[in-house]
Amino acid sequence: MVKFENFDFGYRKKQVFNNLTVQFNRGYIYGLLGKNGSGKSTLLNNIAGLLFPKNGSVKVFNQKSGERNADLLQDIFLIPEEFFLPDTTIKQFLKYNSPFYPKFDKTLFDNCLDVFEIPHTNSLQALSYGQRKKVLISFGLATNVRLLLMDEPTNGLDIKGKSQVRKMIARAFSDEKCIIISSHQVRDLENLIDRVMVIDDGRILLDRSVHDITDKLSFKISFEPAELSWAIYSEPLLRGNAIVSINAEGEEDRLDLELFYKAVMANPAVMHSIFKN
Numbered sequence: 001m002v003k004f005e006n007f008d009f010g011y012r013k014k015q016v017f018n019n020l021t022v023q024f025n026r027g028y029i030y031g032l033l034g035k036n037g038s039g040k041s042t043l044l045n046n047i048a049g050l051l052f053p054k055n056g057s058v059k060v061f062n063q064k065s066g067e068r069n070a071d072l073l074q075d076i077f078l079i080p081e082e083f084f085l086p087d088t089t090i091k092q093f094l095k096y097n098s099p100f101y102p103k104f105d106k107t108l109f110d111n112c113l114d115v116f117e118i119p120h121t122n123s124l125q126a127l128s129y130g131q132r133k134k135v136l137i138s139f140g141l142a143t144n145v146r147l148l149l150m151d152e153p154t155n156g157l158d159i160k161g162k163s164q165v166r167k168m169i170a171r172a173f174s175d176e177k178c179i180i181i182s183s184h185q186v187r188d189l190e191n192l193i194d195r196v197m198v199i200d201d202g203r204i205l206l207d208r209s210v211h212d213i214t215d216k217l218s219f220k221i222s223f224e225p226a227e228l229s230w231a232i233y234s235e236p237l238l239r240g241n242a243i244v245s246i247n248a249e250g251e252e253d254r255l256d257l258e259l260f261y262k263a264v265m266a267n268p269a270v271m272h273s274i275f276k277n
């Protein structure tokens, strides 16, 4: 669905990506994880055709996204980290923007607003930042595009808002779509994504399905010194240690996304060797 081939990108003085080749496939909700400045937004903006590669290519549905063909743009939606909504009502906003998306689902939009508890009648400027963000997320989900890009969608939302967003993303997803969600707030994506891509300094450190991860690794709280000694990564807790270790028993644990992310960042070479086959 999305293919980066030998992709180079930099801002004036800052080279961000060097010869990156990676792809995103349909049927997955990707969690694009990485610390501040690792290149997540740059990658999303290149997919959306808002930035252009210096060398190499970025193709979406086999078309160069930078060419911004209309039939491509009507099937991609980017919810940026920083956004602006005009001083108008929700109804007017829909009237002027939804026609760009032929598969727009007004029922889903209304349903999202209900779940997010946003009054339909309000002017956008009368809403709080978090409420406006929820309107934009509702709009993005309702576009029904095949490729939805969300840059830090849970930033600025309260705990209830974060869980409402997770619920609505899962509800709007289907197998012919691909959703890429960038976040440095790793916990916000737990129980939502089914593929994890960790990015650091313009490199993809790891790209695996949640199923592969829980097949190979186990996540638990341990009180056994022996277990601690062979853990790939550990973190002391008030009582015991949170550990990541090889899943020797073959039982699938729940993925502790934050612990996994920290383990990859702390030991990229070890993680790479565990997942290389």
Ligand SMILES: Nc1ncnc2c1ncn2[C@@H]1O[C@H](COP(=O)(O)OP(=O)(O)OP(=O)(O)O)[C@@H](O)[C@H]1O
Binding pocket: 011, 012, 014, 016, 034, 035, 036, 037, 038, 039, 040, 041, 042, 043, 081, 184
């Ligand atoms: N407009 C710009 N001009 C110059 N450098 C930029 C610009 N935008 C981003 N950068 C640099 O490119 C690198 C990648 O930035 P990017 O915004 O893609 O990271 P990010 O992973 O999305 O970070 P965050 O989690 O903070 O949103 C950073 O080093 C940043 O300083």
